[in-house]
Amino acid sequence: MTHIAWLAGLLEGEGCFSEQRSQAARPTPLVQLVMTDEDTVGQAAQTIGHILGKPAHRVRAYPLSSGKRKYVLSLAGLDAAKTMMTILPWMGIRRKQKIATVLRLWEPRVYKNAVAYRREIASRLLEVG
Numbered sequence: 799m800t801h802i803a804w805l806a807g808l809l810e811g812e813g814c815f816s817e818q819r820s821q822a823a824r825p826t827p828l829v830q831l832v833m834t835d836e837d838t839v840g841q842a843a844q845t846i847g848h849i850l851g852k853p854a855h856r857v858r859a860y861p862l863s864s865g866k867r868k869y870v871l872s873l874a875g876l877d878a879a880k881t882m883m884t885i886l887p888w889m890g891i892r893r894k895q896k897i898a899t900v901l902r903l904w905e906p907r908v909y910k911n912a913v914a915y916r917r918e919i920a921s922r923l924l925e926v927g
Contacts, residue, residue: 802845814830827904839870849880876906879919
């Protein structure tokens with residue numbers, strides 16, 4: 799549990815929760831973490847892999863004009879939704895409301911698992927407000 803609380807704290811301060819529009823204009827949940835600390839982003843990827851029960855998502859590195867590198871971890875769709883719902887209890891009010899808004903807009907139609915998960919979390923989102 800402490801690793802999930804750690805991830806929630808990291809994403810509370812450094813993460814971004816939004817919706818991504820596909821070509822069909824359906825909103826999809828998106829979680830992003832962008833930092834110059836490779837080890838911290840790598841630890842976040844490992845923790846998310848633990849939450850999802852599968853190998854962590856790839857972290858991408860991009861050079862900055864300062865000579866440093868920024869490391870980007872992005873999750874979309876069902877993986878983002880599961881991550882959001884797992885960290886939700888540890889988030890502040892503003893982030894909880896943003897996550898609830900993003901997940902309410904989500905219209906999964908491709909994967910049966912995503913549609914079922916969206917139905918499952920609907921009642922929990924009502925509690926967030």
